[in-house]
Amino acid sequence: MPLSLWICCSFALLCTALRAQAPQNAALAGGAAPVAPIAATNPFSSxxxxxxxxxxxxxxxxxxxxxxxxxxxxxxxxxxxxxxxxxxxxxxxxxxxxxxxxxxxxxxxxxxxxxxxxxxxxxxGSQGLREKAPGDPIAGRQVFQTMSCVVCHSVAKEGGTLGPDLTDVGRRRGLKFLAESLAKPEADIPIAYRAVEVVLKSGATVSGIRLNRDDLSIQLRDPGDNFRSFLMANVKEIRYDKPALMPSYAALDPKDFTDVIAYLNSLKGAP
Ligand code: HEC
Ligand code: HEC
The missing domain is CATH 1.10.760.10 (Cytochrome c-like domain)
Known part of the structure; x- marks a missing residue:
């Protein structure tokens, strides 16, 4: 066959081959374009x-x-x-x-x-929405104030920042999780609140919540809510997974315990 025809044919073949691969490539690249339309409601939600x-x-x-x-x-x-x-x-x-x-x-x-x-x-995203706590949320709010939970936790922007904000904890967390947070705080520590203990070469030991760590330094927030930063050159040892900073309230009066859970369950957040 003449050269020009051969070039033409090969080009056409190449084009067909590339076109056949194109949709596959788009899917492989993880692009937003799905191959089949996505169902509007979840067919698997039992x-x-x-x-x-x-x-x-x-x-x-x-x-x-x-x-x-x-x-x-x-x-x-x-x-x-x-x-x-x-x-x-x-x-x-x-x-x-x-x-x-x-x-x-x-x-x-x-x-x-x-x-x-x-x-x-x-x-x-809706653990607490389907549950109704048995206790008294108003009495529980009082317990929350007097037991100084507010030192570490904020609700609607008021309170400490050492522990997680609890403004919408009643939506985020189910009753079982809430009870466990109070009785056994070490059982389920969120990744962002891992306690850490830094042992300095000087011999001093500082514990707190790990904020950040890179090759040069480690930053933490100590129980007095102070930001602390240490150069790794001065650090002898870092110990993770120390017991939770939150004290256990397992010994709380049972009525107070039930009421404070009811209060937490009532906190559904702003929206
Ligand atoms: C390697 C770490 C990693 C893994 C594994 C991972 N994710 Fe993610 N995921 C992320 C990050 C980071 C984001 C936030 C991305 C952004 O919006 O900046 C995210 C975002 C999401 C979002 C969107 C949240 C939003 O605000 O819209 C959903 C939903 C989600 N992930 C579900 C899952 C599920 C389900 C799995 C397991 C199949 C999973 N992820 C596995 C890191 C991960
Ligand atoms: C010394 C500080 C401190 C005090 C006091 C404290 N907490 Fe906490 N709390 C924390 C920290 C830190 C966490 C996150 C790590 C963990 O679970 O231990 C936490 C976690 C929680 C959680 C889980 C929140 C979530 O989103 O997972 C709940 C609920 C809670 N605390 C309620 C209370 C209540 C109620 C009181 C008072 C009776 C209280 N806390 C007193 C520091 C404290």
Whole structure:
């Protein structure tokens, strides 16, 4: 065949081959364009699906989002507020395709499993909404003030900052979690509140909540709410996973305990 015809033919073949690959490449690149349209409502949201979603979450997501979704390297998934959208198809897209330009990569599981993860993520964001606490929230508010919970916790911008803000804790956390936070604070420490103990070469020991650590320095907030920074050159040892900074309230009067839980459960946040 003449050379010009040969070039033409090869070019056409090459074009066909490239076009056949194009959609696949777009999907591989994790682009926002899904191959099939995403269902408007989650087809997998039964209680059994949520349980399976929970197991999938522990296996694929907890490393970044924390065992109870409290966040860490990944976003906090307990607040029920999503920067990338909280409707079923939006959550599906965040999980199926990942979030380009961030640590959040596409998850390698089946489409059905992604829907089960969506169901579980929604459950994480509304733990307390379906529950009604038995105690008296008004009396519990009093306990909260007198037991000096406010020294470490803020509600509606009032109070300390050593512990998590509790303004919407009644939505984020179920009753079981709340009771455990009070009785056994060390059981479930959110990643962001890991206590740390820094032993300096001078012999001094400073404990607090780890804020940041890089090759050169470590920063923490001490129990007096002071920001402290230490050069690694002066640090002898860093001990993680010290017991929780929050004292246990297991010995609290049982009525006070039930009431303060009812108060926490009543805190559903601003929106
Ligand atoms: C390597 C760490 C990492 C893993 C593993 C990971 N994520 Fe993420 N995820 C992130 C980060 C970081 C963000 C925040 C991205 C941003 O918006 O900047 C995020 C965001 C999200 C969002 C969007 C939150 C919002 O505000 O819109 C959802 C939903 C989510 N992740 C669910 C999951 C689920 C479910 C899994 C497991 C299949 C998972 N992630 C695995 C790091 C991770
Ligand atoms: C010395 C400071 C301190 C005091 C006092 C304190 N807390 Fe805490 N609290 C923390 C810290 C730090 C955390 C996060 C780490 C952990 O779970 O131990 C926390 C966690 C919690 C959580 C879980 C919040 C979440 O979003 O997961 C609840 C609920 C809570 N505290 C309630 C209380 C109540 C109620 C009191 C008073 C009876 C109280 N705290 C007193 C420091 C404190």
């Amino acid at each position: 209680e059994a699906d949520i349980q399976q979603g929970s197991a999938l979450f522990q296996a694929h997501c907890a490393v970044c989002h924390g065992a109870t979704g409290e966040g860490g390297r990944g976003a906090d998934l307990t607040a029920g507020l999503y920067r990338r959208g909280g409707r079923d198809p939006e959550l599906y897209a965040s999980i199926r395709f990942g979030i380009p330009g961030t640590d959040m990569a596409p998850v390698r599981v089946t489409d059905d499993a992604v829907w089960k993860l969506v169901a579980f993520v929604k459950r994480l």
